[in-house]
Amino acid sequence: MSEKFTKSMARNIFYGGSAFFFLFFIALTVDTTAKLPERDHRENITEQVVLGKKVWEVNNCIGCHTLLGEGAYFAPELGNVYKRFGNSKEAIIGFIKSRPVDGIPGRRSMPQFNLSDEELDGIAEFLKWTSEINTANWPPNIEG
Amino acid sequence: MQYQSQAVAKPYFIAAIGLFVGQIVFGAILGLQYVMGDFLFPEIPFNVARMVHTNLLIVWLLFGFMGAAYYMVPEETETELYSPKLALILFWVFLAAGVLTIIGYLAVPYATLAQITGNDLLPTMGREFLEQPTITKIGIVIVALGMLFNISMTVLKGRKTAIIMVLLLGLWGLAIFFLFSFYNPENLVLDKIFWWWVVHLWVEGVWELILGSILAFVLIKMTGVDREIIEKWLYVIIAMALISGIIGTGHHYFWIGTPEYWQWWGSIFSAIEPIPFFMMVIFAFNMVNKRKRDHPNKAAMLWAMGTPVMAFLGAGVWGFMHTLAPVNYYTHGTQITAAHGHMAFYGAYVMIVLAIISYAMPLLRGRAAGNSKKAQIVEMWSFWLMTVSMVFITLFLTGAGILQVWLQRINENPMGFMEVQDKIAIFYWMREVAGVIFLIGLIVYVTSFFIGGDEEEASS
Amino acid sequence: MNKTTTTKSNLRPCTWVWLTLMVLTLAVLTVGQMGLGGVTIVALLLVSTLVKTHIVADYFMGLKQGRLLWRMIIIVYLWIIVSMIGLAYWLGIS
Amino acid sequence: MTQSHTKISQYPPGDFAIWIFIYAELLVFGIFFLSYAFARSQNVELFNESQLNLNRISGAINTLILITSSYFVVRAVAAIRENKSLLCARWLLAAIVLAGAFIGIKLFEFISIYSEGISLSTNTFYMFYLSMTFFHFMHVIMGMVILIAVMLKAKQGGYSNEDHTGVETGASYWHMVDLVWIILFPLVYVMR
DSSP states (O other): OOOSSOHHHHHHHHHHHHHHHHHHHHHHHHHHHHHHHHHHOGGGOOHHHHHHHHHHHHTTGGGTOEETTEEOSSSOBOTTHHHHTTSOHHHHHHHHHTOOTTOBTTBOOOOOOOOOHHHHHHHHHHHHHHHTSOOTTOSSSTTO | OOSGGGGGHHHHHHHHHHHHHHHHHHHHHHHHHHHSTTTTTTTSOHHHHHHHHHHHHHHHHHHHHHHHHHHHHHHHHTSOOSOHHHHHHHHHHHHHHHHHHHHHHHHSOHHHHHHHTTTTTSOOOSSTTOOSOHHHHHHHHHHHHHHHHHHHHHHHHSOOOHHHHHHHHHHHHHHHHHGGGGOOOSSHHHHHHHHHHHHHHIIIIIHHHHHHHHHHHHHHHHHOOOHHHHHHHHHHHHHHHHHHHHHHGGGGSSSSSOOTTHHHHHHHHHHTTHHHHHHHHHHHHHHHHTOSSOOSOHHHHHHHHHHHHHHIIIIIIHHHHTTSHHHHHHHTTSHHHHHHHHHHIIIIIIHHHHHHHHHHHHHHTTOSSBOOHHHHHHHHHHHHHHHHHHHHHHHHHHHHHHHHHIIIIISSSOOOHHHHHHHTHHHHHHHHHHHHHHHHHHHHHHHHTTOOSOOBOOOO | OHHHHHHHHHHHHHHHHHHHHHHHHHHHHHHHHTTOOSHHHHHHHHHHHHHHHHHIIIIISOOSSSOHHHHHHHHHHHHHHHHHHHHHHHHHHO | OHHHHHHHHHSOSSOHHHHHHHHHHHHHHHHHHHHHHHHHHHOHHHHHHHHTTSOHHHHHHHHHHHHHHHHHHHHHHHHHHTTOHHHHHHHHHHHHHHHHHHHHHHHHHHHHHHHTTOOTTSOHHHHHHHHHHHHHHHHHHHHHHHHHHHHHHHHTTOOOSSOOHHHHHHHHHHHHHHHHHHHHIIIIIIOO
């Protein structure tokens, strides 16, 4: 009589099961990417939005803020900041521009990044585009 | 130490511990910045300190994994390493790349770093945990491929045990999924989807294979239980981990613009993610009960037993707490996530690396089986200091998170983010105190390496 | 010798199980084709599902012989699933 | 003989590793079923309406096919217990052919649903219908692969009445695939 709980069967299940579920994950991912254009409104990704994403990245904004809930939890959520600031690009640009170089005594403060007007416009356009992604109604309210 | 070439693991372990200290120092700085917003501003703004904190964590864990691989592979395959020299060269390359990157973070503004490292040619920077300059990323790939070549060649010429095959698969997966960090589309939603292919499929996928194989190795060595039994359960546990964990990626696809069916797929599969961790706890304690010898290295045993318990609490329980979509709707991107992240990383990955270091280091230093009683007692003190303070860090962050969710998201008159941060400052203060105790625990840990005394004899 | 007779005596109930499953499935289909619904029908469907899965587990899977534990895991599972589905349907009505 | 008897009472038929997998799979399917049922209770009308669009006949035929296939696998196990390798392989082949028929009918169902422009994102009912049936569909394919492997080994005389754990392992998995469908069919196609 052979052993009733064998290493080789456990191994087969590991390899077979993992491959099975990975293939399944790929199938779901394919479906997701096919459905995505309806939700991310990629037709609105202009040159400014692309520049804005780059500005977002090279200044490591994610190191303090969250964007659609991902990032650091040190500073406010920015996925809906365009709406929170009254659908105003100017308000976003004005806020970024007005950060004091030496911070605010005793309090958290965003650094002064000395962005050009073009970069400021880009980041605002990027945040506007982000606020229009269909995120299944997240965040729960305007405060993010 | 049975094989000469295992010695290359030693510098890897030492570097890991050194970078670990750096990580915790920056953790303490971050904790203070949470309550004293202008601390070190503008010299080291929060985003820079955080980047250093998280990147050091990843890099030192990778050092730990590599050291573990170089230590385990010769012993398991019963043959010397294919090229110890290559392992040492790669060590210095990786260390130099890591240190230079950290210096780069601290010395110049991030935008300048992006510019001088040519981020424009292949933009990959500025995404959470993947902040490294593109050239550093390329360096990581080269080091990983070099190591994989080295140990794969060793495995090919030696005995192929289940433990080593699982470890190899985990390391290959680590390298392959890292390649997604080079994919940075202009579309943020696509960017986020495949960013998780690195982050999630690492920590809730292939890293668990590495974790499982190291734990199995240490358990075989320390308990003397039959290899067949341990390897059998290793397969069962990692099978469960991947079955639940791969589609469990869906719990990150709830609110980033992905279709809404992920709320079901993600919830259902991540609901079973605690099971493999629970099985790991049962498994580890069962093996210890069945032990055929009492290994003199009690400290290593403590780390090895602590790993599944803390991993189950941090990854399993704290993960499950906010993984279901209706709950996550309110907790997503709050301090709850931070709480879970801290305990899960500590429990699963920090502790397993410390376990293998604790087991292997005395042998690498030419001791018979374990450090002296005195040194072990100090090390066990550090275990309890770090573990208990991590539990408190997690509890305080959870308290902060619950209050944050309530004030900012559920309340009828929701408060703004910064206002809420002021309200929950007390939790951040307590977290900082716990963090300092963690740092003290780490200092005690480092001290334990410098305590001499009569070493323990190998058991019969 | 002994083995052969056990096999034979194991097979006969399985044939009956198969026939029962076929008949119950056709009954379920009939209910579906008539478009029936409501508390009684759902209850009947759930009972038939419980019966079908029960006999698959006991006879096809062979859980009736052997340790009670392995059988009970499935049986308890089936009872929980079926009764929870019933509860959900009841909630849907009220 | 006595030894094999005690072993049999120790573990369910087949390799115990497959049972850990079976229990895990049942857990996943079970959560899916309950999610469906409770999601339905929030939105009864939508579920009832969408359900009418399904092809109940092909669902029922597929149920009959899977049940019969499962029964054939029972016969295959009985055959190998009497040391009849070729008979065992033949019963397995019959079961595999039926599994192929299941897949064919299911594909036809998927294609007709797809040509109506329905997808996972259409509504909650279709999300569940497609998720659960496709998930199950993949399990049928995996079960088929397992049965084919067992059949090939049986054909070469790789099993005997003394050692046929492999056949029982494949059979147990296949019965699980059947069991799940027996719940799925009335739940999704009929109950309203």
